[in-house]
Amino acid sequence: METKIVTVQDAALGENILVEAGEILRKGGLVAFPTETVYGLGGDALNPESSKKIYAAKGRPSDNPLIVHICCMEDLQKIAVEIPKEAYALAEAFWPGPMTMVLKKSPLVPYETTGGLDTVAVRMPNHPVALALIEKSGGFIAAPSANTSGRPSPTSAKYVEEDLYGRIEMIIDGGFVGIGLESTIVDVTVTPPQILRPGYVTERMLQQVCGQVAWDEAIVHVESGKAPRAPGMKYRHYAPKGELVVVRGENKRVVDYINQCTDAAESAGERTGVIATRENASLYHAKVVHVAGAAGDEEEIARNLYDILRRFDEEGVTRIYSEEFSSDGLGQAIMNRLLKAAGQRIVDLSEKSS
Numbered sequence: 001m002e003t004k005i006v007t008v009q010d011a012a013l014g015e016n017i018l019v020e021a022g023e024i025l026r027k028g029g030l031v032a033f034p035t036e037t038v039y040g041l042g043g044d045a046l047n048p049e050s051s052k053k054i055y056a057a058k059g060r061p062s063d064n065p066l067i068v069h070i071c072c073m074e075d076l077q078k079i080a081v082e083i084p085k086e087a088y089a090l091a092e093a094f095w096p097g098p099m100t101m102v103l104k105k106s107p108l109v110p111y112e113t114t115g116g117l118d119t120v121a122v123r124m125p126n127h128p129v130a131l132a133l134i135e136k137s138g139g140f141i142a143a144p145s146a147n148t149s150g151r152p153s154p155t156s157a158k159y160v161e162e163d164l165y166g167r168i169e170m171i172i173d174g175g176f177v178g179i180g181l182e183s184t185i186v187d188v189t190v191t192p193p194q195i196l197r198p199g200y201v202t203e204r205m206l207q208q209v210c211g212q213v214a215w216d217e218a219i220v221h222v223e224s225g226k227a228p229r230a231p232g233m234k235y236r237h238y239a240p241k242g243e244l245v246v247v248r249g250e251n252k253r254v255v256d257y258i259n260q261c262t263d264a265a266e267s268a269g270e271r272t273g274v275i276a277t278r279e280n281a282s283l284y285h286a287k288v289v290h291v292a293g294a295a296g297d298e299e300e301i302a303r304n305l306y307d308i309l310r311r312f313d314e315e316g317v318t319r320i321y322s323e324e325f326s327s328d329g330l331g332q333a334i335m336n337r338l339l340k341a342a343g344q345r346i347v348d349l350s351e352k353s354s
């Protein structure tokens with residue numbers, strides 16, 4: 001299949017292209033598009049054949065449900081039922097934006113889209129191109145992140161092209177995304193609402209709206225081996241091709257330890273890489289050192305993380321060490337993704353562990 005690649009920086013200027021993209025979706029085709037979190041791979045959420053095509057294009061297991069993207073509040077009641085009042089409060093606070101809610105699905109949503117579940121994940125993205133496309137496609141776009149299964153989610157159209165060229169009808173290039181990590185997922189079918197995946201909308205922000213919130217135990221205690229309630233969270237995901245290890249501890253010890261490891265690995269013929277804070281970057285010996293951001297600047301680190309993981313692949317790095325970043329606020333999402341990319345491998349040099 002020929003994949004048409006178009007650039008739309010401005011929804012109004014790109015009107016004609018978005019109409020064409022909307023037509024592709026209405027006819028059951030697939031279009032990748034920018035959102036404020038990561039690029040999505042879109043299909044008509046109400047068409048079971050489109051959802052099957054999404055799974056095939058991504059190489060994704062079909063028991064892993066898709067998020068349905070909407071562009072206006074009125075459409076929520078068409079795809080969800082028994083919507084609790086917390087859901088309206090959360091939507092009011094965070095939509096359009098990087099928050100996805102799990103709700104009971106209406107009969108309109110095919111099981112192909114929900115991976116066989118009776119619930120549906122719904123999000124209203126905060127991106128003018130995404131919102132215009134949803135509207136032009138009929139209102140309901142099922143969209144997982146636009147990467148092939150197992151790779152980091154794409155933060156620019158270049159990475160979508162790398163993974164999906166020739167497998168989908170169109171890629172809409174809207175430049176780099178703003179946030180860089182996937183949306184927060186909150187299950188509002190349970191009381192209190194439960195965080196199934198951390199994201200830009202933090203635990204604290206959710207608490208401010210609905211008081212108490214809980215966590216999916218499997219996310220907090222990964223070592224328990226419990227199955228996460230968001231089926232997609234069970235996969236080793238976001239992973240670069242090289243082996244990644246996260247190092248925790250006092251700053252100087254971390255830098256020294258990583259240098260020892262990369263020196264040894266280089267001698268053994270490996271190509272090494274480090275994910276560093278800007279403050280430490282010049283201290284490392286590794287072949288490739290990527291700056292995630294300034295220490296404590298979670299927004300910058302979130303925006304750069306997936307791009308860095310992909311660049312290590314391009315650079316042929318076989319062994320990667322990362323500093324541990326703060327795990328407060330947005331840091332919860334950063335560390336969740338980083339540790340998943342590392343297959344939970346962490347070296348703990350902190351005093352309390354030694």
Ligand code: TXA
Nearest residue numbers: 037039040065119120121144145182183230231232233
């Ligand atoms: O920011 C985002 O959410 C991006 C952009 C494109 O919107 N989308 C995204 O989709 O990250 P995806 O498919 O890569 O991740 C969706 C996650 C998966 O872990 C899936 O298992 C979970 O949401 N999920 C979807 N429907 C669910 C449901 N009904 N119950 C529990 N988890 C669900």
Ligand code: MG
Nearest residue numbers: 144145153232
């Ligand atoms: Mg994904």
